[in-house]
Amino acid sequence: DQQVKQNSPSLSVQEGRISILNCDYTNSMFDYFLWYKKYPAEGPTFLISISSIKDKNEDGRFTVFLNKSAKHLSLHIVPSQPGDSAVYFCAASGTSYDKVIFGPGTSLSVIP
């Protein structure tokens, strides 16, 4: 049972344009939604998160939008840079501790 879904395995975007990564979830009990970024041969690093009581959170070039009625969230990166090329994992947390459930990831390629 996949609770966090990322239906696009890969995405290519031109440098300077907007990257939009999408994520869907099935569990209404999640309290926080997160995006992690992962480079090859490295561990994931936390990027940005949003509480379930909010619909938008912005941090520099990164903005996460949450649509609870649709059980959907998205990560916008603008402008995209070549260094943003990585695998992005959508994740969710809903317990009193940090048991994070990850999606399968979307590989973003930003083309110079």
Place this chain on the structure above:
Amino acid sequence: NAGVMQNPRHLVRRRGQEARLRCSPVKGHSHVYWYRQLPEEGLKFMVYLQKENIIDESGMPKERFSAEFPKEGPSILRIQQVVRGDSAAYFCASSPRTDGTGELFFGEGSRLTVL
């Protein structure tokens, strides 16, 4: 480097051997999580430990896998009698608190190859 330290980074074992993966959390973090990433898949939760206690092992296979986080020393993920399907990247993460926000600090992973 005060981050999560995992070793070994790469481990090769033959079928039937034992694999031991070690994780030292960020200094001051008392909460440790182990995740497994199979090829072409996302990260799957395995186990959550606090010092000397296993809190949630719902993601651990019922046999051959065990984890500990002793009072002193690193957390250990132990896989007995390894099989080819155990080949994966094993990531350890730590956090300083349990507020459910999901912000974890990950190590660089240990890549297990079973021949």
